[in-house]
Amino acid sequence: MSYLDELRERIERLRKERNAVILAHNYQLPEVQDIADFVGDSLELAKKAMEVDADVIVLAGVYFMAETAAILNPDKTVLIPNIKAGCPLAGFLNLETIKAYRELYPGAPLVMYINSYAPAKYHADYIVTSSSALKLIARLDDEVILFGPDKNLASYVAEKTGKKIVAVPSGGHCPVHEFLVNEYYVLKALEEHPGAKLILHPEVPPEARRHAHYVGSTSQMIRAVGELEGDVFLLGTEEGLVYRARKMYPGKKIYPVNPRAICINMKKNTLHHVAEALEKMKPVVKVDPRMAGRIREILETSFKMV
Ligand code: 13P
Ligand code: SF4
Numbered sequence: 001m002s003y004l005d006e007l008r009e010r011i012e013r014l015r016k017e018r019n020a021v022i023l024a025h026n027y028q029l030p031e032v033q034d035i036a037d038f039v040g041d042s043l044e045l046a047k048k049a050m051e052v053d054a055d056v057i058v059l060a061g062v063y064f065m066a067e068t069a070a071i072l073n074p075d076k077t078v079l080i081p082n083i084k085a086g087c088p089l090a091g092f093l094n095l096e097t098i099k100a101y102r103e104l105y106p107g108a109p110l111v112m113y114i115n116s117y118a119p120a121k122y123h124a125d126y127i128v129t130s131s132s133a134l135k136l137i138a139r140l141d142d143e144v145i146l147f148g149p150d151k152n153l154a155s156y157v158a159e160k161t162g163k164k165i166v167a168v169p170s171g172g173h174c175p176v177h178e179f180l181v182n183e184y185y186v187l188k189a190l191e192e193h194p195g196a197k198l199i200l201h202p203e204v205p206p207e208a209r210r211h212a213h214y215v216g217s218t219s220q221m222i223r224a225v226g227e228l229e230g231d232v233f234l235l236g237t238e239e240g241l242v243y244r245a246r247k248m249y250p251g252k253k254i255y256p257v258n259p260r261a262i263c264i265n266m267k268k269n270t271l272h273h274v275a276e277a278l279e280k281m282k283p284v285v286k287v288d289p290r291m292a293g294r295i296r297e298i299l300e301t302s303f304k305m306v
Helices: 003-018 030-035 042-051 063-072 095-104 133-139 151-161 175-180 183-192 218-227 240-248 271-280 289-304
Strands: 020-025 038-040 056-060 077-079 110-113 126-128 144-148 164-167 197-200 232-236 253-256
Touching (some): 020 030, 020 042, 030 240, 030 271, 042 063, 056 063, 056 271, 095 110, 095 144, 110 133, 126 133, 126 289, 133 144, 133 151, 144 151, 151 164, 183 197, 183 232, 197 218, 218 232, 218 240, 232 240, 240 253
Parallel strands (some): 020 038, 020 056, 056 077, 110 144, 144 164, 197 232
16 A cells, blocks of 8 residues: 555544544645545635534644634644644734734724734734635724735735725735735746636735736635636646646646745645644644633624624
């Protein structure tokens, strides 16, 4: 039996023994997506984590995703295959920054991107994902809104809603989208695939975004491949999304804007790590219960609004 087949067999056995479900993000390695019970974007993963009937959730994604699953499931054991899978974007938001912007804009609500860690989330008024940011902010009566930590998603929401969206902090970004899915790579890809439909994630810089036919979350991007007219599609985000899109639409020609746009953190979860996590029942992701309780309330309120 091959190395990977042995790992798959081990995961299969342990998944039953532990009464576990494996939830994977759209950027995970193909072989991890293939063994998952569910694959989706951040909002879908959080909602799925609330619904599943299992004792153990293995969240194959980055740490803030597993942390969100743990917050929403105080009675379940939440495991992350590789504890080192962080998200540099989430690291942009800290308490001093939040406090400074609150003082500068008293009374403005703080809408926080789910790509943030629990100590920051605790201070949010609302929590959104790339698929819900626009809808939730459009529903708020406020005309001035603090939004963090992604400056590019902040500028996208400002453009679409006409509101004043203050990026908190001013320079927060995802390095994968900011540097590897920028206007240069977009124009290069359009030159290589003339006439292709360009589908982008809102974490890309605004200069790249203005060439897009569609902007949305990772799962919305996949759905757009099915809904937009045309046979050739360029996906401007982390390259892992192309695997899932091609699997769902085998008849369409789907290419990454940049095949080198790889989130190394997402790729830290391998089948080996999934098997080890299930075997050893660690690393467990835990959040202080008082903090988790408050964040759960914010998440539930925010989810109901979209
Ligand atoms: P989605 O919620 O769109 O899947 O985005 C998560 C992410 O980390 C994008 O880089
Ligand atoms: Fe974070 Fe960017 Fe990786 Fe998404 S692609 S997990 S935002 S570093």
